Amino acid sequence: MAGEKDLAxxxxLEKPENFSDLFNxxxxxxxxxxxxxxxESMSGRSALSFRDKDGGKVSVRRYRDAVCKASGRTTYAVFAVEGQGETHYAMPVRxxxxxxxxYAGQVKALSDKHRKRKxxxxxxxxxxxxxxxxxxxPVVTICFYYGTGKWEGPLDLFDMPDIPEEYEDMKPFMTNYKVNLVQASNVAPDxxxxDLRHVFSLLGMAADGAGMKRYIQERPEEFRHISYETFDCLRELLHVDKWWKTDGFERKGEVDMCKALEEIAEMAKDEGKAEGKAEGVRVGIKALAEICEKLGVPFExxxxxxxxxxxxxxxxxxxxxxxxxx
Structure with a gap:
């Protein structure tokens, strides 16, 4: 994932309750x-090495956006998310x-274990x-599409090959691969x-600015106490932060967290002028760290x-x- 939207x-999705809720x-x-x-969070990095026909070493590396393994009664399952802000025309292959x-990594791990045990x-x-x-x-992957336009890419591998007419008989012997596309238009927010219910509800009305504003203003208590991760996500995807700036929300001062953090940083600079630069920075960092922790802002x-x-x-x-x- 790249860009501010993808990072948000x-x-x-780093919060386990959000990750699990996306699949549920x-x-x-x-x-x-x-x-x-x-x-249990897993590394999104996959790497495999093998020898080509000439004996040379070939390495393949791929990076997933978000991956977790879920424990079961006897084993585990792997759940992965590929986030897309725009249509990806090679998604089935990807x-x-x-x-x-x-799967190949699992085979290698088992093989290494057996060779060691003989x-x-x-x-x-x-x-x-x-x-x-x-x-x-088992491994299952979701393509989480959070773009505001229509997904225009293929939804399975069979949408991609151009099979010559004379080779139509080969199709039953080919293996298809389905994309589990998740987007606002094919899920029920309820x-x-x-907070994914808010994310999908607002994504579904991305072209209706008045509708988004009304949706937020009709739920003052929910949006006044919304988590930083949700606020950041909605701000990057839909720029809804401007609709928090109504009289009712601004008086409370509980939602526009980014603005609050900016004010804290400025306060630290003022402290620096009054108490000396080093002491002012110390006071500012302390205030920023403490409020971030209270708001649930991730440590990193x-x-x-x-x-x-x-x-x-x-x-x-x-x-x-x-x-x-x-």
Whole structure:
């Protein structure tokens, strides 16, 4: 994922309750299949190495946007999200490669384990790298499309090949690959239990500015106490922050968190003038770190803000925030 929109969505999905709700509300239509406590974040990086026909080493690397494994009664399952702000015309191939690399990685891990244990029972198991009873963890990927236009790309692999008429008979022997496209137009917002219901509701009326404004103003308590991750996500996707700036919200001063953080940073500079630069910066970082923690701003994002606002190196900023992060 690249760009501010993608980063905001990624930060939103870092919260296990949001990640699980995305699958429960879309693929499982509101059924609570995944629970936040079942999830364990996985690295989005996949890498495989193999030898080509000439003996040369070939390495393949891919990076997923968000991946978690969910524990089950006997094993686990892998759930992945590819975020898209625009149509991707090669998405079936892209997701097929990602999933295939995950399965290939599982095979390699099992093979390495068996070779170390030397527990193969015959040549067939040795050559395949797996024992007869070995099974792989299932992998499912969602393409979360948060663009405001219509998705115009293929939804399965069969939409992509141009099969010559004389070779039509080959199609039944080809393997298709489906894209699990999740977008505002094909989900029911009421199926979601987290702020995703607001995300999808507002995405669904992206072309109706008055409708979005009305939706927010009709839910003052919900939007007054909305999490920073949701606020940041909606601001980047739909620029809805301007509709928080009504008299009712501004008097409370509880929603426009970005504005509040800017004011805290400015306050730190004023403190610096009054108490000396070093002391003023210390007071400012302390205030910023404490309010970020109360608002639920992620630690890493707080470090980024301190780095930017106070002109510090990321290492110094991290050490400073750690002093005040309870």
């Amino acid at each position: 969505v990624m930060r939103f 509300g879309s693929l499982f239509r509101g059924k609570q299949v995944l629970k936040a406590e079942m999830l 997701e097929m490669v990602y999933d295939a690399m995950n 527990d193969y029972r015959d040549g067939a198991e040795f050559l395949s790298g797996l024992l007869r009873e070995d099974r792989l963890a 199926n979601f239990r987290t 994002q707080t470090v980024e803000m301190v780095t930017e606002k106070f002109g510090m190196s990321s290492e110094d900023a991290r050490e400073s925030v750690e002093l005040y992060w309870k």
